[in-house]
Amino acid sequence: xxxxxxxxxxxxxxxxxxxxxxxxxxxxxxxxxxxxxxxxxxxxxxxxxxxxxxxxxxxxxxxxxxxxxxxxxxxxxxxxxxxxxxxxxxxxxxxxxxxxxxxxxxxxxxxxxxxxxxxxxxxxxxxxxxxxxxxxxxxxxxxxxxxxxxxxxxxxxxxxxxxxxxxxxxxxxxxxxxxxxxxxxxxxxxxxxxxxxxxxxxxxxxxxxxxxxxxxxxxxxxxxxxxxxxxxxxxxxxxxxxxxxxxxxxxxxxxxxxxxxxxxxxxxxxxxxxxxxxxxxxxxxxxxxxxxxxxxxxxxxxxxxxxxxxxxxxxxxxxxxxxxxxxxxxxxxxxxxxxxxxxxxxxxxxxxxxxxxxxxxxxxxxxxxxxxxxxxxxxxxxxxxxxxxxxxxxxxxxxxxxxxxxxxxxxxxxxxxxxxxxxxxxxxxxxxxxxxxxxxxxxxxxxxxxxxxxxxxxxxxxxxxxxxxxxxxxxxxxxxxxxxxxxxxxxxxxxxxxxxxxxxxxxxxxxxxxxxxxxxxxxxxxxxxxxxxxxx
Amino acid sequence: xxxxxxxxxxxxxxxxxxxxxxxxxxxxxxxxxxxxxxxxxxxxxxxxxxxxxxxxxxxxxxxxxxxxxxxxxxxxxxxxxxxxxxxxxxxxxx
Numbered sequence: 088x089x090x091x092x093x094x095x096x097x098x099x100x101x102x103x104x105x106x107x108x109x110x111x112x113x114x115x116x117x118x119x120x121x122x123x124x125x126x127x128x129x130x131x132x133x134x135x136x137x138x139x140x141x142x143x144x145x146x147x148x149x150x151x152x153x154x155x156x157x158x159x160x161x162x163x164x165x166x167x168x169x170x171x172x173x174x175x176x177x178x179x180x181x182x183x184x185x186x187x188x189x190x191x192x193x194x195x196x197x198x199x200x201x202x203x204x205x206x207x208x209x210x211x212x213x214x215x216x217x218x219x220x221x222x223x224x225x226x227x228x229x230x231x232x233x234x235x236x237x238x239x240x241x242x243x244x245x246x247x248x249x250x251x252x253x254x255x256x257x258x259x260x261x262x263x264x265x266x267x268x269x270x271x272x273x274x275x276x277x278x279x280x281x282x283x284x285x286x287x288x289x290x291x292x293x294x295x296x297x298x299x300x301x302x303x304x305x306x307x308x309x310x311x312x313x314x315x316x317x318x319x320x321x322x323x324x325x326x327x328x329x330x331x332x333x334x335x336x337x338x339x340x341x342x343x344x345x346x347x348x349x350x351x352x353x354x355x356x357x358x359x360x361x362x363x364x365x366x367x368x369x370x371x372x373x374x375x376x377x378x379x380x381x382x383x384x385x386x387x388x389x390x391x392x393x394x395x396x397x398x399x400x401x402x403x404x405x406x407x408x409x410x411x412x413x414x415x416x417x418x419x420x421x422x423x424x425x426x427x428x429x430x431x432x433x434x435x436x437x438x439x440x441x442x443x444x445x446x447x448x449x450x451x452x453x454x455x456x457x458x459x460x461x462x463x464x465x466x467x468x469x470x471x472x473x474x475x476x477x478x479x480x481x482x483x484x485x486x487x488x489x490x491x492x493x494x495x496x497x498x499x500x501x502x503x504x505x506x507x508x509x510x511x512x513x514x515x516x517x518x519x520x521x522x523x524x525x526x527x528x529x530x531x532x533x534x535x536x537x538x539x540x541x542x543x544x545x546x547x548x549x550x551x552x553x554x555x556x557x558x559x560x561x562x563x564x565x566x567x568x569x570x571x572x573x574x575x576x577x578x579x580x581x582x583x584x585x586x587x588x589x590x591x592x593x594x595x596x597x598x599x600x601x602x603x604x605x606x607x608x609x610x611x612x613x614x615x616x617x618x619x620x621x622x623x
Numbered sequence: 624x625x626x627x628x629x630x631x632x633x634x635x636x637x638x639x640x641x642x643x644x645x646x647x648x649x650x651x652x653x654x655x656x657x658x659x660x661x662x663x664x665x666x667x668x669x670x671x672x673x674x675x676x677x678x679x680x681x682x683x684x685x686x687x688x689x690x691x692x693x694x695x696x697x698x699x700x701x702x703x704x705x706x707x708x709x710x711x712x713x714x715x716x717x
Contacts, residue, residue, distance in 0.1 A: 468695065472677040479673065524631075533631050537639035545656040546716075551708055554667035558700035562675040566696030569679025570689035578680060588680070597672040604668030605661040612660065620636045 280332030283308040289319040308334040321356020478589045479597050492595040500561040500596075501603030508556055508607045509614050515548050516540060516615025540619045549612040553604060565596055659715045666711065667704050674700040 089098045099108040104123035110116070118129030118137070127145075128138035139145025142160035147153070154167040165179040244255045253264035265274045275285035287304040304319040314329035324340065327350040331339060344351065345367050354360035359374035371380040381387030386400035395410035397417070406417040523543075524536040569592065572578050581588050643656065675696045682692035 468678060468681065468699070471681055472674050472699075475677040475680075476669075476673045534635060534639065536631055537636040538643040541640035541643040542656055545660045547660075547708070547712070550660045550663040550667060551704070553664050554671070554704040554708070555701060557668065558671045558675075558704060559697055562671040562700045563693045563697045565672065565675030566679040566682075566693045567689055569676050570682030570692040573680050573682045574685055574689055593672075593676045596676060597669055600668035600672040601665055602668075604664040604671075608660055608664035612657070616640055620633060620640075 281310050283310075283334050287319055291319070306334050318356070321354070323352070323354040323356070325350075325352040327351070475589065475593060479593055482587075482590050482594055489595075492591075493599050496596050496599035497603050499564070500557065500600055501607060504556060504560055504603075504607060505610060507560065508553055508611050511552050511556060512544075512549065512611030512614045513618040515552055515611070516544055516617075516619040519543055519548060519615070520619035537620075541616050544612050544615040544619075549608045549615065550604075553608045553611050557600065557604060557607070561600065659711075662715070663708065663711050666707060670703050670707060671700045674703065 088100070090096065092098050094111070095109045096112045097110040099106075101107075105121065107118075107120045107123050109118045116129060116131035116135055118127065120127035124139075125141050126139070127141070128136075130136050134150035135148070137145070137147035139147075139157075142157075144156075144158045145160070146156045148155075151171050152168075153170060156165045157163060163179075163181055165177075167177040169176050242257060244258060246253045250268050251264065251266050253262065255262040260279050261277070263276045266272065270290035272288045273285055275283070277283045283306065285306045287306075288301050289304070291300050291302050302319040304317045306314070306316040308314040308329060310332045311328060311330050313325070313327055314334050315323075315325045316334060317323045326340070326344060326348055328347045329344075330347045345363075348363070348366075350362070350364045352360065352362050359372075361370070361372040363370050368383050369380070372378065375392070377389055377391045379387060379389040384402055386398065386405075388396065388398050390396040393410075395408060397406065397408045399406045407414055408417060520536055520540045523539050524533055527533045527536055527539075569578075572592075578588055578592075581591070678692045678696040678699065679689075682688045684691070
């Protein structure tokens with residue numbers, strides 16, 4: 088027996104598929120099946136019932152909601168749905184010859200002449216599985232918005248509506264589509280995956296004169312060689328080598344294209360453009376004030392709008408500028424990581440210090456003597472944490488941690504924290520319930536308080552409260568313990584004995600806390616939800 | 624609280640809260656509300672342990688350094704929990 092399985096409250100399996108019984112509580116709907124799915128029947132509150140001898144005949148009714156029948160599944164099928172809404176629908180079909188759907192007053196009564204089968208919605212096709220995929224479908228003369236729809240998958244399909252006229256041949260290989268809305272028109276043709284072509288026209292209000300003007304744009308793609316995209320606002324992108332067989336891919340051009348592109352041209356429609364070639368090695372860019380080009384290492388040229396120009400050769404060693412007032416040499420610009428290089432003096436160990444070898448760790452530390460709030464300390468400690476995380480993760484697959492330290496840590500970190508977690512969870516749930524409940528009471532919606540408290544405790548407050556408590560109680564204890572070991576050089580001693588400190592000290596703690604935290608969260612959730620209900 | 628102050632029946636409270644937890648299942652057995660919370664707390668646990676150990680292992684300067692390391696550990700891990708909580712919520716509940 089399973090409780091709360093899928094959407095059912097209770098399911099009994101007896102030698103499945105010999106006998107199955109499922110229960111849904113609102114309405115007390117009980118369904119039974121023998122030799123699932125062949126024989127089955129179900130009853131509920133005298134409005135809901137169904138029975139079937141699959142695939143010969145079956146019927147299901149829910150008074151006020153639906154009425155469905157089938158015979159010789161999937162051949163004959165009749166349904167009436169959405170009876171409780173303003174637009175009930177009724178449909179029937181004799182697969183594969185004829186089918187019909189009518190929906191309410193707003194809908195399109197639907198004549199199918201030679202249809203193999205009909206299906207309106209994905210719900211019918213995929214989830215209910217009452218009918219196979221409709222391969223041929225003809226749909227005409229809707230009474231509301233006129234449109235025609237003809238489909239012989241996969242050979243041909245044609246849709247002709249108010250705004251869209253689209254034809255597909257040999258789906259999904261060829262399609263040809265034209266769209267027109269009042270200020271936008273587009274004709275596009277696609278021969279997958281090699282060729283795409285579209286023309287766009289957009290009506291633009293020119294603000295000062297209030298005159299309307301059609302602007303043109305378009306996109307062409309010859310995969311994988313070229314893509315040319317021109318927007319109606321004048322932007323243009325021309326790429327040679329376009330590796331994806333579809334011209335519109337969000338973010339691809341910015342992030343990945345430089346790897347593939349041989350030549351790229353880009354213009355923003357306001358006078359600036361850039362050309363790049365061969366992995367961005369050659370670049371030529373221009374805007375209103377200057378234009379420049381560059382080759383790697385060899386050099387580049389920059390010319391400004393006022394007639395001056397600057398040359399830079401060999402990594403900037405040789406630079407000069409020219410202009411109306413003659414040319415002159417410029418100081419060489421040194422590339423690289425700054426100049427002069429910082430050259431720290433090496434630390435010389437004091438030979439009289441007998442602990443020099445044992446204190447190797449503290450001598451390696453460049454952070455001694457810094458102010459505690461020095462930002463370098465922050466970045467270094469963050470780096471240390473991330474490093475330790477990776478070290479731990481690296482050891483995890485081959486970890487055979489001894490059980491005793493893990494259990495010790497789980498006891499110290501988990502069991503001893505149960506009282507405080509329970510207490511804090513209880514009061515969190517209570518205060519959450521009180522605050523939301525009082526607010527909801529003003530709106531007369533206090534019945535929702537259970538849902539809100541449950542969702543908020545499970546999603547947010549439980550994990551959050553547990554995390555804060557664990558970090559204050561257990562994380563600080565861990566830090567103090569490890570800190571004492573580090574200060575009294577026990578860690579160094581372990582290092583000297585070639586004991587892997589990450590594996591023997593860090594790993595059990597991480598595993599223990601990772602196991603214990605969800606359990607404590609469960610405690611907090613449970614106590615919070617229950618406590619919110621019952622305590623005063 | 625719900626029963627005594629707000630006048631919501633106990634039956635109703637239990638039914639609605641259980642309903643909320645059972646809703647929106649992605650995995651078959653664990654309701655989404657619950658497993659997202661558990662996933663969060665798993666991440667928090669790992670974060671706390673790692674930060675505690677890492678700051679502890681870097682402690683210097685005797686007892687004073689240990690105190691400083693403890694303080695840093697708690698401060699950093701609480702900050703990380705708050706930030707990660709937001710990030711995880713953003714990712715998991717879209």
